[in-house]
Amino acid sequence: MIKKNKSFIISLVFCxxxxxxxxxxxxxxxxxSTVNRASQTLSKDISKKEKMxxxxxxxxxxxxxxxxxxxxxxxxxxxxxxxxxxxxxxxFESYFLKSFSSRLSEYSNPKIxxxxxxxxxxxxTIVSSILVATxxxxxxxxxxxxxxxxxxxxxxxxxxxEGLSLARTQKEEFASIIKSNDxxxxxxxxxxxxxxxx
Numbered sequence: 001m002i003k004k005n006k007s008f009i010i011s012l013v014f015c016x017x018x019x020x021x022x023x024x025x026x027x028x029x030x031x032x033s034t035v036n037r038a039s040q041t042l043s044k045d046i047s048k049k050e051k052m053x054x055x056x057x058x059x060x061x062x063x064x065x066x067x068x069x070x071x072x073x074x075x076x077x078x079x080x081x082x083x084x085x086x087x088x089x090x091x092f093e094s095y096f097l098k099s100f101s102s103r104l105s106e107y108s109n110p111k112i113x114x115x116x117x118x119x120x121x122x123x124x125t126i127v128s129s130i131l132v133a134t135x136x137x138x139x140x141x142x143x144x145x146x147x148x149x150x151x152x153x154x155x156x157x158x159x160x161x162e163g164l165s166l167a168r169t170q171k172e173e174f175a176s177i178i179k180s181n182d183x184x185x186x187x188x189x190x191x192x193x194x195x196x197x198x
Contacts, residue, residue, distance in 0.1 A: 027125040027146040028117040030154045034062060035112045035129075042104070052101040059100070064147055064155035065093050071157075072171040076178055080185050088185075091192040098196055112142065123149045124157075 025033075041054045059065070069092035070077050070085075077085070111132040118126045125146045133139040145158035145167075158167040174188055181187030 024151040025154065026117070027148060027154055028114050028127050030146065031127045031129060031144050032114040038104070039110065042110070048105045051105040055101040055104060056097045059097060062155060064157050065096055067147065067155070067157055068096070068167055069093065071167055072174050074171050074175055076175070076185060084185060087189065091189055091196070094196045095192045123147060
């Protein structure tokens with residue numbers, strides 16, 4: 001069964017990655033813009049369901065959901081058929097969108113400040129930011145892994161919170177589900193379906 005981590009930090013799973021831009025933009029500017037856009041959505045006086053729908057729409061435009069999904073599938077991606085890959089992609093997108101939007105929609109206006117960027121190569125830049133401390137939580141370091149193959153459409157591939165990669169954590173969880181079910185990929189599919197249908 002897919003784990004439900006209710007902490008505020010994990011609720012940020014790829015979730016503050018929400019804006020629509022139509023021209024080339026530096027990764028650090030992209031991240032700050034996405035955070036601002038997400039905060040605007042979260043501060044609106046609308047229902048949780050309406051917030052979830054807005055967050056999901058924005059995420060589809062800016063998060064590399066397919067890329068994240070295949071990364072989290074790990075080595076099993078090479079061991080399944082094209083039909084199973086298509087099935088997985090659809091399930092993962094639904095799982096991903098429900099997971100982050102349902103958790104994030106419960107919060108309002110998280111303040112994140114971008115502090116630096118580190119261009120690794122033409123395809124990837126790491127943007128460092130800080131989740132500003134409040135009386136209820138300490139300051140948290142969040143690094144964003146931005147995919148920049150198309151400079152006009154940067155995409156978020158991972159969040160690294162206090163050194164912990166959320167994509168890698170999800171990859172390990174999925175691998176555990178599959179391995180504990182005799183390497184049957186259908187077991188992962190059923191876990192994803194169960195989460196989506198709840």
